[in-house]
Amino acid sequence: MTDFRQQALDYHAFPKPGKISVEISKPAETAKDLALAYSPGVAEPVREIAADPENAYKYTAKGNLVAVISNGTAILGLGNLGPLASKPVMEGKALLFKRFANLDSIDIEVKHRTTEEFIQTVAAIADTFGGINLEDIKAPECFEIEKALIERCNVPVFHDDQHGTAIVTAAGMLNALEVQGKDIADSRIVCMGAGAAAVACMELLIKCGAQRENIYMLDRKGVIHTRRDDLNEYKALFANNTDKRTLEDVITDADVFVGVSGPDVLPAEAVAMMAENPVIFACSNPDPEIKPELAHSVRQDLVMGTGRSDYPNQVNNVLCFPFIFRGALDVRASRINDAMKVAAVEAIRSLAKEPVPQEVLAAAGVEALEFGKHYVIPKPMDPRLLPRVARAVAVAAVESGVAGIELPADYMLD
Ligand SMILES: NC(=O)C1=CN([C@@H]2O[C@H](COP(=O)(O)OP(=O)(O)OC[C@H]3O[C@@H](n4cnc5c(N)ncnc54)[C@H](OP(=O)(O)O)[C@@H]3O)[C@@H](O)[C@H]2O)C=CC1
Ligand SMILES: CC(=O)C(=O)O
Numbered sequence: 503m504t505d506f507r508q509q510a511l512d513y514h515a516f517p518k519p520g521k522i523s524v525e526i527s528k529p530a531e532t533a534k535d536l537a538l539a540y541s542p543g544v545a546e547p548v549r550e551i552a553a554d555p556e557n558a559y560k561y562t563a564k565g566n567l568v569a570v571i572s573n574g575t576a577i578l579g580l581g582n583l584g585p586l587a588s589k590p591v592m593e594g595k596a597l598l599f600k601r602f603a604n605l606d607s608i609d610i611e612v613k614h615r616t617t618e619e620f621i622q623t624v625a626a627i628a629d630t631f632g633g634i635n636l637e638d639i640k641a642p643e644c645f646e647i648e649k650a651l652i653e654r655c656n657v658p659v660f661h662d663d664q665h666g667t668a669i670v671t672a673a674g675m676l677n678a679l680e681v682q683g684k685d686i687a688d689s690r691i692v693c694m695g696a697g698a699a700a701v702a703c704m705e706l707l708i709k710c711g712a713q714r715e716n717i718y719m720l721d722r723k724g725v726i727h728t729r730r731d732d733l734n735e736y737k738a739l740f741a742n743n744t745d746k747r748t749l750e751d752v753i754t755d756a757d758v759f760v761g762v763s764g765p766d767v768l769p770a771e772a773v774a775m776m777a778e779n780p781v782i783f784a785c786s787n788p789d790p791e792i793k794p795e796l797a798h799s800v801r802q803d804l805v806m807g808t809g810r811s812d813y814p815n816q817v818n819n820v821l822c823f824p825f826i827f828r829g830a831l832d833v834r835a836s837r838i839n840d841a842m843k844v845a846a847v848e849a850i851r852s853l854a855k856e857p858v859p860q861e862v863l864a865a866a867g868v869e870a871l872e873f874g875k876h877y878v879i880p881k882p883m884d885p886r887l888l889p890r891v892a893r894a895v896a897v898a899a900v901e902s903g904v905a906g907i908e909l910p911a912d913y914m915l916d
């Protein structure tokens with residue numbers, strides 16, 4: 503473990519600190535090149551953009567550029583460690599945007615006093631980018647921030663911990679329940695955590711057929727129920743009219759556990775109390791709500807997922823955010839709406855049922871992958887995710903009327 507810690511630190515430190523860099527995309531060698539790139543040539547696109555802001559897509563990198571913006575208040579499951587400490591995660595998201603969707607991305611960590619100050623800061627720089635990916639901003643502020651920025655910005659604003667997580671969780675959950683022979687409409691769901699990811703995941707599962715009254719959500723104080731007087735408006739949406747108060751109360755006969763809270767909060771004894779053929783998505787990063795080895799030690803009939811790359815069934819928003827932004831930017835969508843999110847769920851979900859190419863098996867370090875308990879969701883390095891998800895999202899944007907341009911001919915047809 504210490505060895506892995508040192509490997510991770512060395513990976514970030516050498517040969518050059520950090521994980522991203524900026525490269526130039528035009529010749530800049532000769533006096534003529536510089537005259538075009540800078541003075542006097544640069545004045546021409548300036549005038550064009552001043553005359554029509556849409557020309558920024560034609561003459562600058564805007565259309566392929568996503569800002570990853572955080573204030574570091576909910577860094578993975580590590581908590582509120584401040585903006586600067588979030589920088590490795592945000593650089594990591596930028597790396598993933600580039601690696602999986604060839605989107606240029608830059609991380610921006612914002613120090614602020616009030617929520618309004620954060621909103622104003624982001625709104626003021628939004629036009630520079632084709633889209634804004636908000637990351638690791640804690641609840642409940644994240645809800646107000648995202649809503650305000652969607653209203654104020656002309657480019658798509660997407661809080662990844664809410665919607666990226668929800669899309670991937672829904673895709674994996676629908677498949678996991680299918681494998682377990684269960685219907686989401688009848689499934690009893692326990693959600694540990696009541697923040698950004700939890701609220702969005704449960705709202706999307708409801709859109710996918712789950713019954714709100716079958717959901718038991720818990721925060722640090724236990725079950726969220728109608729007689730609590732300390733609930734914010736987002737938790738209140740999940741207040742259950744129940745006498746159940748503890749994890750043990752609600753986990754008995756539960757079909758599903760979704761963990762978007764913190765490490766090691768699901769004991770093995772609780773896993774043993776779940777219904778037959780349960781689904782556990784322990785998504786907290788880097789340490790899940792229960793280690794897969796421990797969960798499997800008490801029962802074999804599980805579908806088990808975590809947020810990590812080193813176990814089967816990685817339920818992680820990396821399966822969504824690069825591809826949903828690719829599709830959204832390619833048709834200049836003004837926002838990422840529900841139709842686009844549902845399209846992403848279906849595209850991710852259906853890919854897991856197809857044969858897996860050899861290159862994906864090799865990258866995953868396994869000999870075989872087949873739809874079933876240990877493979878309910880595609881691997882992030884599956885190259886089919888880009889065309890499938892981006893196309894589904896772009897088509898949905900066009901059909902739902904939020905696209906700024908038509909779908910390019912033959913867009914992402916594989
Ligand atoms: N796999 C994935 O793709 C993703 C995973 N996550 C994970 O989900 C977790 C939450 O992230 P996010 O929603 O953004 O953060 P938030 O800060 O918005 O919410 C955290 C929530 O978890 C609850 N919580 C924290 N610790 C415990 C505990 N010990 N017992 C019960 N509840 C607890 C908090 O309770 P209270 O309200 O009482 O403070 C709060 O409701 C993180 O671990 C993160 O890594 C998030 C996004 C994506
Ligand atoms: C994966 C992710 O975004 C998180 O754990 O916060």
Ligand SMILES: [Mg+2]
Pocket residue numbers: 578637638662663
């Ligand atoms: Mg996150």
